[in-house]
Amino acid sequence: MATENLSPALHAPASSRPYAKAKPGYGKRCAPDQRPPRNDDFALLPERERYIAGYVDRLPDGAAMDIKSLAKNLPLYGQMAVAGALKALGVAGHLRHVRCLAGGGDQIRWVTRTFWSRTAHDNEWWDAFLTAEGSGSAPEAVAIASAAVASASSAEAETPSPSLSPSPSGSLAPSTAPPESAPAAPADLAVPQQRTPESAQEQHSPAYLALAQLGRSEPRLTLSATDCAVLEGLAGAWLARGVNTDYLTHALTSGLPDRVDTPVGFIRRRLVDKIPPRLPAAPTPSAPGIHGRRLMVECTECGAPGRPEALPDGLCLPCRTPAPEIDSDTAPNSALGEPLAERDIRALVGNLRDLLRVD
Incomplete structure (x- = not known):
């Protein structure tokens, strides 16, 4: 029987293939809200992007995501092809390059990470996620809260339940009588009020x-x-x-x-x-970086940093704006308006030296 081929692209390398591991703090990071993997996850992408996306999706967290490392493990494509594919995957909503602060104390440094999502998201979702990631309100806080809830529920489960005693009707009912080891005090026995010494009351x-x-x-x-x-x-x-x-x-x-x-x-x-002078309040030390931000998005094309909302599709404004087309037949090659082949190179160099000469 003939089997229908849902994806005509070449299969990505298996996950057991050796991969380059990034330095601690760098590399791939999986974004939340991803659906389970399926065979048609990247069916709408071109063949090159589908092949590279399948390989990146199988990489674990902490794997190297730079162009050289990916091109070294992808024999079908070189560095230029990998760079173009990463740009296309960023526009499609699968990845974002970010620059964030890592470490603590005197060891704070900027690291570059790539957030990857098997499920494509729009710019609004990425902006909200990266803003929350930079402000520190992230999945770690959610994990800590859930762990606290789980510990509280386990502690409540360990609390002994009241013992059951048979009721006059024959059914089991919770016993409300106090234990025999703690007899109730007589009602007419008044406990004398304890007096605190005067020296203990004075503070x-x-x-x-x-x-x-x-x-x-x-x-x-x-x-x-x-x-x-x-x-x-x-x-x-x-x-x-x-x-x-x-x-x-x-x-x-x-x-x-x-x-x-x-x-x-x-x-x-x-x-x-001799009263001492009033000292000014010490300023709160801010984390190093641009305007104290702990996370900035990098342009997938040129690496320029910026706010998440300033880089839609993971691209800065110059990389999103196409270069104007220049007609080589009508546009002059220089201020002289002469074709390059007809110029006198020595005369041109002499003119440039005259212009650069300081009087």
Whole structure:
């Protein structure tokens, strides 16, 4: 019996064929929302694109997606053909080249990845996906949330259920009686109210505690509880400007005179005169990159980076705009308007030197 051939194109190499593996962080990344593989996934594409798409679809995540590596493992096509096929697959909605930040701390670097989708998507879907990928709201957050839900459900499943006891009618009913090991307390037995000591109820600020400790480190600056409460606001202004209690204690106890008649007045004067300046807030360090973006799409043709919405079909504006056709018969070959074959090369070079000569 004759078997109908649904795809006249050549079959892509098997997945067991050796492939080039990209560096850690680079290479192929599978996009979500893909249907299961079928024999007619790329039936609408031309023969070359169908062959290369079948090979790329079988590559695992992390495989090299640069033109040289693909052309080395595809014997039927060279680098120019592979580059043209990748551009066509990007226009068809199967792939996008992106440049994103990877790593952490001082090891942040830009890496190039290729997001591949067996199912073709339009520009709106790619823009939404890449924007969410760049903002960090991605499938990792969904996976963490689902894992938390699963752990919560498993913990709930491990909770022991109430025991069943036979009811008077003979059926099993959940037992609501308390266990024998925990007898109920008599209702008339009143539990006396526990009183908290007064020292535990008092909660003082760090400024108050620092002032109270001055007398123990320097007897000449011994303060009473009333004095600490009066000076607490001035000492709190120091801590509000970013200094700690050790800095405050050192500033108040250094360079003391031989005799301090009124410690409260002396400390008040120092708190007012030696208050530290208010430092400006440190700017939040932003991640390196263009405008702090963590993901930018690269043009499939020339590699120019940009926002996802600025590169529809994965192409920048110059690569999407066709070059104007020039009529070789009517267009002049130079400013002189003479054909190239009829020019005097030496005279032309001499004229160029005269134009470039600085007076």
